[in-house]
Amino acid sequence: MDRIDAAHPSEAALRHGFAPDLFLSDPDLIAPLTRDRTGGYTGQPVAVARPRSAAELADVVRRCRALGLGLVPQGGLTGLVGAGVSGDVDREVVVLLDRMSAVRTVDPVGFAMVVEAGCVLETAKKAADAEDMLLPITFGSQGSCRVGGVVATNAGGFNVLRYGMTRDLVLGLEVVLPDGRVWDGLRTLRKDNRGYDLKQLFVGAEGTLGIVTAVAFKLFPKPTRVETALVGLRSVEDVMTLYGRARRACSDLLSAFELMTRDGLALALEHGPDLLDPLGEACPYYVLMELSGGGAVDLSALLEVLFEEAGDLIVDGTIAQSQAQAERLWLLREAMVAAQSRSGPYYRTDVSVPLAEIPAFLHAAFARLAAELPDGRPIAYGHVGDGNIHLNVVPPASWSIEPRRDLFRAAEEVIFTTLDRFGGSISAEHGIGRSKKRAFMERVDPVTLDLLRALKSVIDPQGTMSRGRIFDL
Structure with missing residues (x-):
């Protein structure tokens, strides 16, 4: 098998001393990992690592840190904001967590389970179901997304109204930190008031503060x-x-x-x-x-x-x-x-507004889209009980990619500036990643940005983890 890039000066140093099969070498296996679900982002990583344990991943992290290489964790590549694909040519190592996929424990008394980050969400849900319990995180890509990505993006779905977002269901985490240490916060306690709730730092962080390797989830009685x-x-x-x-x-x-x-x-x-x-x-x-x-x-x-x-x-x-x-x-x-995707790329959003503002927001957005972008077909649907609306714009099927991109830019301006009037969020459940970073930076207040950067600089001072996602240091 060919090497990923035998000429890259860091590759031999990166692989030295590790098991031969820790890094993928077959270009045919690597190719699907270089582009995201939307097709909007591609990137050729220095290497693709497939660790078997948190300890092995920690060794990889330490090696990458010493070589000045970044890391980006990758799950099922079902994300929609460009966070899981290598961003910097020849400077980033993709960490594929598919080998860490075990359901470690299912506790029918404590209504909790512990699963590894590479476990497919549907597999985890079936393991809970087999014990007459419910892991309520539910959405269309559950058959291919992985638990680590679900946590990293604080995924939502159909049942947030009743059970809450992913962060409401996480009892504990195991995380490999940017310096190669492993933080063991993998507990199933319902009450634990010993200082800061550190696990919540990593939920929704999109891999920018560390790589989640295992999760303890809260479960519920299975509805009959x-x-x-x-x-x-x-x-x-x-x-x-x-x-x-x-x-x-x-x-x-x-x-x-x-x-x-x-x-x-x-x-x-x-x-x-x-x-x-x-x-x-x-x-x-x-x-x-x-x-x-x-x-x-x-x-x-x-x-x-x-x-x-x-x-x-x-x-x-x-x-x-x-x-x-x-x-x-x-x-x-x-x-x-x-x-919506059958006639080609379309513009998609993932916004939220206060529940009482949903009618006014939709009326205002529909009116502006009709007046300013009459060729686009607006499609709205969403999880009304938690204020999450997906307001998308579908271009005519005959349009080529360039006019579509122009429409996408204009649609974002219309929808996001309308959203601003109603105190909404540009990302209800998909995250910021790279695709929404510009819009996020235009709207984030200075104090919030200072706090975000302070956290990043303390936990990941070298910018090893998922650099360029959410914001730039």
Whole structure:
């Protein structure tokens, strides 16, 4: 097999003394690791390391630090902000964590589990499920993303409304630090008030402060009953009114409350020949709801009472009568996301606003997009219960890449400046990475930036870890 770059002056020194198979050498295996899911970022790393343990990774980190090489951890490459691909030509080593993929423990009494960072999220969820417990982190890429990336990006998903973001579910971490030490914070304690909560520094840090190698997750009782429904509404104001009623009537039994627009649903139906329009009447807005629980709670009756009392809001609706029907309803939500990319690259956002501002934000953003970018097709959907809206713009299928890029730049300006008026965030769950760094730096206040840089400079003074992500030192 050929070496990655035999002429690189650091490579021999990097590999010296390590097991021959620690670093990938086959170009065919390396090639898929040099570009991200969006296709917007590519990079040729100095090497790709595949450590088997935190101790072996620590040795690699120390070697890279001595050679002045950076490191970037890589999971399933499902990220959307360019954080997991080598950024500096010939200056960065990719750390692939697929060999560290074990489910170490599942505790059915303490409702906790410990998994290694390279474990695929769906594998971890199935391990919890086998013990009648729930790891509630749920989103479309769970079959390929890895736990370390989930933690590094503080991933969200469909169930944040009930269970919180990833950081709310992390009980402990094991992390290899930029100087090669291993921080053992891998505990399953529910209460531990001994000073600073250090694990939270690494959740959502996108690999800039260290490399997560194992995670202790909080688990929950596995729901034994689930009710899924899709309803159509006249306006986004009605969507939010229904949400308020559902939250009060169902409390924490409400596990998902997803908004979709008619344009988004229509796009899914256009590209999904096996999909059928779920309701008899087309509506401007739709809500996909889920209630889940156990014991003697009658979720079906609760849902029916809610819909009876919300008759003034609901134009039409359907309640799934089987798991297969529920899966079909969720398939509409997933198909809407997939359909946007079938005609080429499109502009995607991941924003959040205060819940009360969602209607005003969407009206303002839709109006500006229609006036300033009439060729783009705006598609909105999101996790309404936590204020997270994905407002995307799909260009005409016939457009080449250059006009698409012009549209993307203009769409970002329209959406982000509209978002600023409502006190929102440019990143609700995907992170900053490289793709949102400019927009982040334009908006971050000086005190926040000083604190971020102070943390980085103390923990990673040489800028070894994921340099150039989130912000520059």
